[in-house]
Amino acid sequence: xxxxxxxxxxxxxxxxxxxxxxxxxxxxxxxxxxxxxxxxxxxxxxxxxxxxxxxxxxxxxxxxxxxxxxxxxxxxxxxxxxxxxxxxxxxxxxxxxxxxxxxxxxxxxxxxxxxxxxxxxxxxxxxxxxxxxxxxxxxxxxxxxxxxxxxxxxxxxxxxxxxxxxxxxxxxxxxxxxxxxxxxxxxxxxxxxxxxxxxxxxxxxxxxxxxxxxxxxxxxxxxxxxxxxxxxxxxxxxxxxxxxxxxxxxxxxxxxxxxx
Ligand code: ADP
Ligand code: MG
Numbered sequence: 001x002x003x004x005x006x007x008x009x010x011x012x013x014x015x016x017x018x019x020x021x022x023x024x025x026x027x028x029x030x031x032x033x034x035x036x037x038x039x040x041x042x043x044x045x046x047x048x049x050x051x052x053x054x055x056x057x058x059x060x061x062x063x064x065x066x067x068x069x070x071x072x073x074x075x076x077x078x079x080x081x082x083x084x085x086x087x088x089x090x091x092x093x094x095x096x097x098x099x100x101x102x103x104x105x106x107x108x109x110x111x112x113x114x115x116x117x118x119x120x121x122x123x124x125x126x127x128x129x130x131x132x133x134x135x136x137x138x139x140x141x142x143x144x145x146x147x148x149x150x151x152x153x154x155x156x157x158x159x160x161x162x163x164x165x166x167x168x169x170x171x172x173x174x175x176x177x178x179x180x181x182x183x184x185x186x187x188x189x190x191x192x193x194x195x196x197x198x199x200x201x202x203x204x205x206x207x208x209x210x211x212x213x214x215x216x217x218x219x220x221x222x223x224x225x226x227x228x229x230x231x232x233x234x235x236x237x238x239x240x241x242x243x244x245x246x247x248x249x250x251x252x253x254x255x256x257x258x259x260x
Contacts, residue, residue: 006069008033008165008197009054009084014063018049022222027063029216029226033164033195036188038208038229040201041218042242047201048089048169050218054199055086055167067165081109085163087154089170089201093142099153100138103129106160121160128159131186133179147174155183159190166190168200172207184211205246206256209233217241233257 011029015022023046031037039047052058054065056072064071067083075083085106093102100122107121129135132152137145145153151174158166166187172180188211190196202208208215208229215232217225219241225232235248238257245260 006066007031008035008068009199010064010066010069011054012064012066014053014065015061016046016050016053017061018046021046023050023218024224025222027224027226031165031197031199033197034191035214036191036198036200036212037214037216037226038200038202038212038233039216039218040203040205040208040238040241042220045218045220047218051086051167051169051199051201052088055084056080057086078109081161081163083163084165084167085158085161087158087166087168087171089173091150091154093150096141096143098138099129099134099140099142099145100125102142102153103157103160106157106162109161124162125156125160128156129153131159132156133182148176148179151175152179152183155186159186162194163196165197166200168198170201170203172202172204180207187211205233205238206254209255 007030009031011027014027015025017023039051041047049058053060056065067075067080072080103125104117104121107117107124111117129138132155134149134152134156137149142150142153155171172183175183184207187198191198212229214227215229217232217237235246235257239246246257247260249256249258
Protein backbone atom coordinates (compact mmCIF):
# COMPACT_ATOMS: atom_id res chain seq x y z
CA UNK A 1 0.00 0.00 0.00
CA UNK A 2 1.23 3.52 -0.76
CA UNK A 3 2.16 5.45 2.36
CA UNK A 4 4.28 8.46 3.01
CA UNK A 5 6.63 6.17 4.94
CA UNK A 6 7.48 4.32 1.71
CA UNK A 7 10.53 5.65 -0.17
CA UNK A 8 9.83 8.40 -2.67
CA UNK A 9 11.25 6.21 -5.45
CA UNK A 10 12.10 2.54 -5.25
CA UNK A 11 13.52 0.50 -8.11
CA UNK A 12 13.59 -3.28 -7.67
CA UNK A 13 15.53 -5.71 -9.87
CA UNK A 14 15.12 -3.45 -12.88
CA UNK A 15 16.16 -4.70 -16.32
CA UNK A 16 16.03 -2.21 -19.20
CA UNK A 17 17.21 -2.68 -22.75
CA UNK A 18 16.65 -0.90 -26.03
CA UNK A 19 17.44 -1.86 -29.61
CA UNK A 20 19.02 -5.11 -28.36
CA UNK A 21 21.39 -3.28 -25.97
CA UNK A 22 21.21 -3.82 -22.21
CA UNK A 23 21.20 -0.64 -20.14
CA UNK A 24 20.81 -2.32 -16.76
CA UNK A 25 20.13 -5.89 -15.66
CA UNK A 26 19.37 -6.03 -11.97
CA UNK A 27 19.21 -2.48 -10.70
CA UNK A 28 18.06 -1.80 -7.14
CA UNK A 29 17.76 1.81 -6.10
CA UNK A 30 16.01 3.79 -3.39
CA UNK A 31 15.62 7.54 -3.29
CA UNK A 32 14.39 9.34 -0.17
CA UNK A 33 13.05 12.91 0.05
CA UNK A 34 15.84 15.47 -0.19
CA UNK A 35 18.26 13.13 -2.01
CA UNK A 36 19.86 14.18 -5.30
CA UNK A 37 21.11 11.50 -7.65
CA UNK A 38 23.20 12.31 -10.73
CA UNK A 39 23.05 9.97 -13.75
CA UNK A 40 26.17 9.95 -15.90
CA UNK A 41 27.30 8.01 -18.96
CA UNK A 42 28.51 8.38 -22.52
CA UNK A 43 26.21 9.36 -25.40
CA UNK A 44 23.92 6.44 -26.12
CA UNK A 45 24.60 4.70 -22.78
CA UNK A 46 20.86 4.69 -22.04
CA UNK A 47 20.44 7.59 -19.60
CA UNK A 48 17.28 8.95 -21.27
CA UNK A 49 15.83 5.48 -21.69
CA UNK A 50 16.37 4.67 -18.01
CA UNK A 51 14.89 8.02 -16.96
CA UNK A 52 11.78 7.44 -19.08
CA UNK A 53 11.34 4.06 -17.34
CA UNK A 54 11.68 5.79 -13.95
CA UNK A 55 9.09 8.33 -15.16
CA UNK A 56 6.65 5.52 -15.97
CA UNK A 57 6.64 6.34 -19.68
CA UNK A 58 8.32 3.16 -20.82
CA UNK A 59 7.97 -0.36 -19.45
CA UNK A 60 11.08 -2.17 -18.20
CA UNK A 61 11.95 -5.70 -19.41
CA UNK A 62 11.78 -6.84 -15.78
CA UNK A 63 11.50 -5.42 -12.29
CA UNK A 64 9.48 -2.66 -10.70
CA UNK A 65 9.42 1.11 -10.31
CA UNK A 66 7.51 2.25 -7.23
CA UNK A 67 6.59 5.80 -6.25
CA UNK A 68 5.73 6.07 -2.58
CA UNK A 69 5.24 2.30 -2.53
CA UNK A 70 2.92 1.89 -5.55
CA UNK A 71 3.52 1.48 -9.27
CA UNK A 72 2.38 3.93 -11.94
CA UNK A 73 -0.60 1.82 -13.01
CA UNK A 74 -1.96 1.87 -9.45
CA UNK A 75 -1.46 5.62 -9.03
CA UNK A 76 -2.92 6.52 -12.46
CA UNK A 77 -1.73 9.48 -14.52
CA UNK A 78 -3.05 12.32 -12.36
CA UNK A 79 -1.70 11.07 -9.02
CA UNK A 80 1.57 10.15 -10.75
CA UNK A 81 1.86 13.73 -12.04
CA UNK A 82 1.36 15.04 -8.52
CA UNK A 83 4.28 12.91 -7.34
CA UNK A 84 6.79 13.00 -10.18
CA UNK A 85 7.73 15.64 -12.71
CA UNK A 86 9.70 14.80 -15.85
CA UNK A 87 11.89 17.11 -17.87
CA UNK A 88 12.49 15.41 -21.24
CA UNK A 89 15.74 15.85 -23.12
CA UNK A 90 13.92 16.79 -26.34
CA UNK A 91 10.69 18.66 -26.77
CA UNK A 92 8.92 20.51 -29.52
CA UNK A 93 6.15 23.08 -29.46
CA UNK A 94 3.55 22.22 -32.06
CA UNK A 95 1.41 25.32 -31.46
CA UNK A 96 1.88 28.97 -30.61
CA UNK A 97 1.03 29.91 -27.01
CA UNK A 98 2.22 32.48 -24.54
CA UNK A 99 4.93 31.67 -22.02
CA UNK A 100 2.36 32.17 -19.23
CA UNK A 101 -0.09 29.67 -20.80
CA UNK A 102 2.68 27.14 -21.39
CA UNK A 103 3.84 27.30 -17.76
CA UNK A 104 0.23 27.06 -16.48
CA UNK A 105 0.12 23.50 -17.87
CA UNK A 106 2.21 22.53 -14.83
CA UNK A 107 -0.81 23.29 -12.61
CA UNK A 108 -3.17 20.88 -14.43
CA UNK A 109 -2.60 17.86 -12.15
CA UNK A 110 -3.63 20.10 -9.24
CA UNK A 111 -6.99 21.11 -10.80
CA UNK A 112 -10.26 19.22 -10.59
CA UNK A 113 -11.63 18.04 -13.95
CA UNK A 114 -13.75 21.12 -14.86
CA UNK A 115 -11.71 23.74 -12.95
CA UNK A 116 -10.14 26.76 -14.61
CA UNK A 117 -6.78 27.94 -13.39
CA UNK A 118 -7.24 30.35 -10.47
CA UNK A 119 -5.51 33.58 -9.52
CA UNK A 120 -3.44 31.47 -7.13
CA UNK A 121 -2.27 29.24 -10.03
CA UNK A 122 -1.29 32.35 -12.01
CA UNK A 123 0.64 33.61 -8.99
CA UNK A 124 2.51 30.30 -8.68
CA UNK A 125 3.38 30.46 -12.38
CA UNK A 126 4.62 34.06 -12.14
CA UNK A 127 6.83 33.10 -9.20
CA UNK A 128 8.28 30.19 -11.18
CA UNK A 129 8.91 32.37 -14.25
CA UNK A 130 10.70 34.91 -12.05
CA UNK A 131 12.79 32.11 -10.50
CA UNK A 132 14.12 31.14 -13.94
CA UNK A 133 14.67 34.74 -15.02
CA UNK A 134 11.69 34.85 -17.41
CA UNK A 135 9.54 37.38 -15.53
CA UNK A 136 9.41 39.72 -18.54
CA UNK A 137 8.50 36.95 -20.99
CA UNK A 138 4.89 36.21 -19.91
CA UNK A 139 3.26 37.36 -23.14
CA UNK A 140 5.95 36.08 -25.51
CA UNK A 141 5.05 33.31 -27.96
CA UNK A 142 6.90 30.12 -27.01
CA UNK A 143 7.81 29.63 -30.69
CA UNK A 144 9.99 32.77 -30.51
CA UNK A 145 12.12 31.64 -27.54
CA UNK A 146 15.81 30.77 -27.84
CA UNK A 147 16.93 27.25 -26.89
CA UNK A 148 18.08 28.37 -23.44
CA UNK A 149 14.93 30.41 -22.81
CA UNK A 150 12.76 27.43 -23.82
CA UNK A 151 14.74 25.20 -21.45
CA UNK A 152 14.21 27.66 -18.59
CA UNK A 153 10.46 27.74 -19.39
CA UNK A 154 10.37 23.93 -19.19
CA UNK A 155 12.00 24.12 -15.75
CA UNK A 156 9.53 26.83 -14.66
CA UNK A 157 6.65 24.58 -15.80
CA UNK A 158 8.04 21.79 -13.61
CA UNK A 159 8.33 24.18 -10.67
CA UNK A 160 4.64 25.09 -11.08
CA UNK A 161 3.84 21.37 -11.10
CA UNK A 162 5.69 21.17 -7.76
CA UNK A 163 6.28 17.40 -7.82
CA UNK A 164 7.88 15.49 -4.94
CA UNK A 165 10.27 13.81 -7.36
CA UNK A 166 12.08 15.66 -10.16
CA UNK A 167 13.32 13.48 -13.05
CA UNK A 168 15.48 15.81 -15.13
CA UNK A 169 17.08 14.77 -18.41
CA UNK A 170 19.99 17.13 -19.10
CA UNK A 171 18.35 20.08 -17.28
CA UNK A 172 21.22 22.46 -18.01
CA UNK A 173 21.52 21.72 -21.73
CA UNK A 174 21.45 24.97 -23.78
CA UNK A 175 22.02 27.13 -20.68
CA UNK A 176 24.83 29.64 -20.23
CA UNK A 177 27.08 29.17 -17.19
CA UNK A 178 25.21 31.59 -14.94
CA UNK A 179 21.85 29.98 -15.70
CA UNK A 180 23.35 26.48 -15.30
CA UNK A 181 24.31 27.25 -11.73
CA UNK A 182 21.05 29.12 -11.07
CA UNK A 183 18.98 26.12 -12.27
CA UNK A 184 21.00 23.65 -10.21
CA UNK A 185 20.64 25.94 -7.16
CA UNK A 186 16.86 25.98 -7.72
CA UNK A 187 16.69 22.20 -7.87
CA UNK A 188 18.99 21.83 -4.84
CA UNK A 189 16.73 24.35 -3.04
CA UNK A 190 13.64 22.23 -3.80
CA UNK A 191 15.45 19.23 -2.28
CA UNK A 192 16.70 21.14 0.77
CA UNK A 193 13.64 23.28 1.53
CA UNK A 194 10.73 21.13 0.24
CA UNK A 195 12.18 17.63 0.62
CA UNK A 196 11.98 16.95 -3.13
CA UNK A 197 13.94 14.01 -4.51
CA UNK A 198 15.97 14.65 -7.65
CA UNK A 199 17.33 12.34 -10.35
CA UNK A 200 19.17 14.26 -13.04
CA UNK A 201 21.23 13.42 -16.08
CA UNK A 202 24.34 15.60 -16.16
CA UNK A 203 27.31 15.63 -18.51
CA UNK A 204 29.57 17.68 -16.24
CA UNK A 205 30.93 15.51 -13.38
CA UNK A 206 32.13 18.57 -11.45
CA UNK A 207 28.56 19.88 -11.25
CA UNK A 208 27.31 16.42 -10.26
CA UNK A 209 29.96 16.44 -7.50
CA UNK A 210 28.82 19.88 -6.32
CA UNK A 211 25.04 19.46 -6.53
CA UNK A 212 24.34 15.75 -5.95
CA UNK A 213 24.88 13.48 -2.99
CA UNK A 214 24.74 10.26 -5.02
CA UNK A 215 25.69 9.18 -8.53
CA UNK A 216 24.66 6.41 -10.93
CA UNK A 217 27.18 5.57 -13.63
CA UNK A 218 25.83 3.78 -16.72
CA UNK A 219 28.61 2.00 -18.60
CA UNK A 220 28.32 1.00 -22.26
CA UNK A 221 28.43 -2.73 -21.45
CA UNK A 222 25.27 -2.89 -19.30
CA UNK A 223 27.20 -2.42 -16.04
CA UNK A 224 25.78 0.14 -13.64
CA UNK A 225 27.47 1.52 -10.53
CA UNK A 226 25.60 3.51 -7.89
CA UNK A 227 26.84 5.02 -4.65
CA UNK A 228 27.81 8.17 -2.78
CA UNK A 229 28.92 10.97 -5.08
CA UNK A 230 32.30 11.13 -3.34
CA UNK A 231 32.96 7.43 -4.05
CA UNK A 232 31.55 7.40 -7.60
CA UNK A 233 32.93 10.67 -8.94
CA UNK A 234 36.65 9.92 -8.96
CA UNK A 235 39.08 10.42 -11.83
CA UNK A 236 39.60 6.67 -12.02
CA UNK A 237 35.94 5.70 -12.27
CA UNK A 238 35.05 8.59 -14.60
CA UNK A 239 38.00 7.81 -16.90
CA UNK A 240 36.65 4.26 -17.18
CA UNK A 241 33.09 5.53 -17.69
CA UNK A 242 33.94 8.00 -20.47
CA UNK A 243 36.77 5.83 -21.84
CA UNK A 244 38.99 8.87 -21.77
CA UNK A 245 41.69 9.75 -19.18
CA UNK A 246 40.63 12.48 -16.75
CA UNK A 247 42.55 14.21 -14.00
CA UNK A 248 40.88 15.55 -10.83
CA UNK A 249 41.85 19.05 -9.71
CA UNK A 250 40.77 20.36 -6.31
CA UNK A 251 40.48 24.01 -5.48
CA UNK A 252 38.78 25.77 -2.56
CA UNK A 253 36.76 22.70 -1.64
CA UNK A 254 35.50 22.11 -5.19
CA UNK A 255 36.66 19.59 -7.72
CA UNK A 256 36.91 19.62 -11.48
CA UNK A 257 37.83 16.89 -13.93
CA UNK A 258 40.17 17.85 -16.74
CA UNK A 259 40.57 15.74 -19.90
CA UNK A 260 44.28 14.80 -20.16
P1 ADP B 1 21.56 8.55 -23.75
O1 ADP B 1 20.43 9.34 -23.18
O2 ADP B 1 22.42 7.91 -22.68
O3 ADP B 1 22.41 9.32 -24.70
P2 ADP B 1 19.42 6.98 -24.94
O4 ADP B 1 18.74 6.40 -23.75
O5 ADP B 1 18.75 8.12 -25.62
O6 ADP B 1 20.95 7.33 -24.59
O7 ADP B 1 19.61 5.83 -26.03
C1 ADP B 1 20.29 4.63 -25.71
C2 ADP B 1 20.61 3.87 -26.98
O8 ADP B 1 19.41 3.35 -27.55
C3 ADP B 1 21.24 4.72 -28.08
O9 ADP B 1 22.25 3.96 -28.71
C4 ADP B 1 20.11 5.03 -29.02
O10 ADP B 1 20.59 5.22 -30.35
C5 ADP B 1 19.29 3.76 -28.89
N1 ADP B 1 17.86 3.93 -29.16
C6 ADP B 1 17.06 4.92 -28.72
N2 ADP B 1 15.78 4.74 -29.14
C7 ADP B 1 15.81 3.59 -29.87
C8 ADP B 1 14.80 2.86 -30.57
N3 ADP B 1 13.53 3.27 -30.56
N4 ADP B 1 15.18 1.74 -31.20
C9 ADP B 1 16.46 1.29 -31.17
N5 ADP B 1 17.46 1.93 -30.52
C10 ADP B 1 17.12 3.08 -29.88
MG1 MG C 1 19.82 11.28 -23.45
